Amino acid sequence: KPDLGSDRSALLALRLAVGGRTLLWNVTESSPCSWAGVLCEDNRVTVLRLPGVALSGELPTGIFGNLTRLRTLSMRLNALTGQLPSDLASCVNLRNLYLQGNFFSGEIPDFLFTLRDLVRLNLASNNFSGGIPLGLNNLTRLKTLFVENNQLTGSIPPTLDIPKLEQFNVSNNLLNGSVPEKLQSFKQDSFLGNSLCGLPFEACSSPQNVSLPGENNANGGKKKLPGGAIAGIVIGSVLAFLLILVILIVVCRKKSRSKKTSAVDIATVKHAEVEIPGEKPVGEVENGGYGNGYSVAAAAVAAMTGNAKPAEANANGAGVKKLVFFGNAARVFDLEDLLRASAEVLGKGTFGTAYKAVLEMGTVVAVKRLKDVTISDKEFKEKIEAVGTMDHENLVPLRAYYYSRDEKLLVYDYMAMGSLSALLHGNKGAGRTPLNWEIRSTIALGAARGIQYLHSQGPAVSHGNIKSSNILLTKSYDARVSDFGLAHLVGPSSTPNRVAGYRAPEVTDPRKVSQKADVYSFGVLLLELLTGKAPTHALLNEEGVDLPRWVQSIVREEWTSEVFDLELLRYQNVEEEMVQLLQLAVDCAAQYPDKRPSMAEVTRRIEELRGSSLREVQIPQPDLINDSDDISSR
Numbered sequence: 001k002p003d004l005g006s007d008r009s010a011l012l013a014l015r016l017a018v019g020g021r022t023l024l025w026n027v028t029e030s031s032p033c034s035w036a037g038v039l040c041e042d043n044r045v046t047v048l049r050l051p052g053v054a055l056s057g058e059l060p061t062g063i064f065g066n067l068t069r070l071r072t073l074s075m076r077l078n079a080l081t082g083q084l085p086s087d088l089a090s091c092v093n094l095r096n097l098y099l100q101g102n103f104f105s106g107e108i109p110d111f112l113f114t115l116r117d118l119v120r121l122n123l124a125s126n127n128f129s130g131g132i133p134l135g136l137n138n139l140t141r142l143k144t145l146f147v148e149n150n151q152l153t154g155s156i157p158p159t160l161d162i163p164k165l166e167q168f169n170v171s172n173n174l175l176n177g178s179v180p181e182k183l184q185s186f187k188q189d190s191f192l193g194n195s196l197c198g199l200p201f202e203a204c205s206s207p208q209n210v211s212l213p214g215e216n217n218a219n220g221g222k223k224k225l226p227g228g229a230i231a232g233i234v235i236g237s238v239l240a241f242l243l244i245l246v247i248l249i250v251v252c253r254k255k256s257r258s259k260k261t262s263a264v265d266i267a268t269v270k271h272a273e274v275e276i277p278g279e280k281p282v283g284e285v286e287n288g289g290y291g292n293g294y295s296v297a298a299a300a301v302a303a304m305t306g307n308a309k310p311a312e313a314n315a316n317g318a319g320v321k322k323l324v325f326f327g328n329a330a331r332v333f334d335l336e337d338l339l340r341a342s343a344e345v346l347g348k349g350t351f352g353t354a355y356k357a358v359l360e361m362g363t364v365v366a367v368k369r370l371k372d373v374t375i376s377d378k379e380f381k382e383k384i385e386a387v388g389t390m391d392h393e394n395l396v397p398l399r400a401y402y403y404s405r406d407e408k409l410l411v412y413d414y415m416a417m418g419s420l421s422a423l424l425h426g427n428k429g430a431g432r433t434p435l436n437w438e439i440r441s442t443i444a445l446g447a448a449r450g451i452q453y454l455h456s457q458g459p460a461v462s463h464g465n466i467k468s469s470n471i472l473l474t475k476s477y478d479a480r481v482s483d484f485g486l487a488h489l490v491g492p493s494s495t496p497n498r499v500a501g502y503r504a505p506e507v508t509d510p511r512k513v514s515q516k517a518d519v520y521s522f523g524v525l526l527l528e529l530l531t532g533k534a535p536t537h538a539l540l541n542e543e544g545v546d547l548p549r550w551v552q553s554i555v556r557e558e559w560t561s562e563v564f565d566l567e568l569l570r571y572q573n574v575e576e577e578m579v580q581l582l583q584l585a586v587d588c589a590a591q592y593p594d595k596r597p598s599m600a601e602v603t604r605r606i607e608e609l610r611g612s613s614l615r616e617v618q619i620p621q622p623d624l625i626n627d628s629d630d631i632s633s634r
């Protein structure tokens, strides 16, 4: 019989499956009711709110079947994938289900329509496909239905009728056909980005003749359009599209000509500033018309360009906006190029979302949209300028930034080989090049040098977020440290989550990280390189035991090679060096900050232990490596 104990087990299973900040739950407590995001009533879990806490992976079945008293479930803005688990149907008391902003896929499942108490259902900004189900009619208490920004197809069922519906949005899907009568009172905004007709849009042209996919054709009474008519429509549409394209190009050219001069002039000074008139509010950027494809550049750039009328911008007090370049970056690309770039999402991180943007002339950049920047304009600019002046071969260079009240963008060099995290844990299938000792120790050394450089800028300068997804790789496996300086820019609400396994025990406020805390995180990173285990996984495998403690326990009990990644054990002749690196890792991850070595010492020790073995181990050619799911694998 379900009780608080089974609720607790379910939450532990959830933690095991999707990680994120649930890893910070104090699982030694026998009651889950004080865990972050969990609320209880009558000794049962009734509310589970885990918005934006870096949950990732699939929700397995077998969890929600136990959380039978749940009334509110929020897992919005995470990186959850796969289909919704069918035992969600057991949560018969569920009133609020917020799952927007994940990567859920598959059809909107029928079992949702057995949850008769649902009042708010938000599945927006996922990858749901298939049609809009008529089963929604069963949800007689539903007031909010948000499914925008998915890949829903077909027509909206003509008989869709949800009596209490107050908020409704299906925009940016692949819907067609006419808007059902009962939904015609909603504004156009609720439907934009589809091919719908009828109120609130223009009347459908001869609807009887159009055969709509997804519509019930059982009576077979609907005629197909004759081939000639279809050809006519297609050719007409193509011509119209081309015409619009030509107009757009002409307009862009004009704009670019008028701006080029200033960009070029200023490019000769150290910090080139390109002026952009006005901005678009970020809300509009997120919801307005970019659909799932999120063209960053589109989003970013819409925010940067004069989409809003200058007068409006001034009325907002926003004034003229600037994209600020560091060093000689302005000579490589300018705002106009970024404008035209095509973009894809690389992943959501602690500080925002990262995008890959391919500029027209082939230059590729990574654009990071920061969220939760709470510090003042002045402070932000000072700090980011400091980041921009960092210059070392083992750092990912920050090329430019954009700052406005609503939007903060950072433009970095794009690292084609993705992150160390993806390399270690991403593709384990056949065709993967084993990561040998040479590669791993090269990465360790490069990363150590990058961090040492940061630390050499002054005793107060630290990275604050060292972890394997922030160690990016060039084609020749040179490590580049990224994300430095960002931990000090963002507000407390975006405290690093995935950082959990890397964070030094003394760190309570993630924005106040010392160099010694960086050393601890780096030690964990070394352990990850050596064991092939992600720190968070280690946490999950043995409850409450983190990677350093796990390694220490094995090393203490009886020395074995068990800790090492199997791939590394193929190279027996380097075991001695591996053991030395392991010892260094354990030293770095010492409990007490004073016991940890400095980064300078760390670098020196890696150089030394590698020096003895710089033999002719082959580094595989990048093109032999299957990196198809590298950086986007998360």
Ligand SMILES: Nc1ncnc2c1ncn2[C@@H]1O[C@H](COP(=O)(O)OP(=O)(O)OP(=O)(O)O)[C@@H](O)[C@H]1O
Binding pocket: 346, 347, 348, 349, 350, 351, 352, 353, 354, 366, 368, 396, 412, 413, 414, 415, 416, 418, 419, 465, 469, 470, 472, 482, 483, 496, 497, 498, 631, 632, 634
């Ligand atoms: N310059 C870049 N080139 C290539 N990939 C990048 C670049 N910057 C980030 N990425 C990749 O994009 C994804 C998201 O990065 P992001 O830095 O936003 O999050 P994260 O590193 O996972 O977490 P955090 O925000 O805490 O650092 C990661 O997989 C990262 O490896």
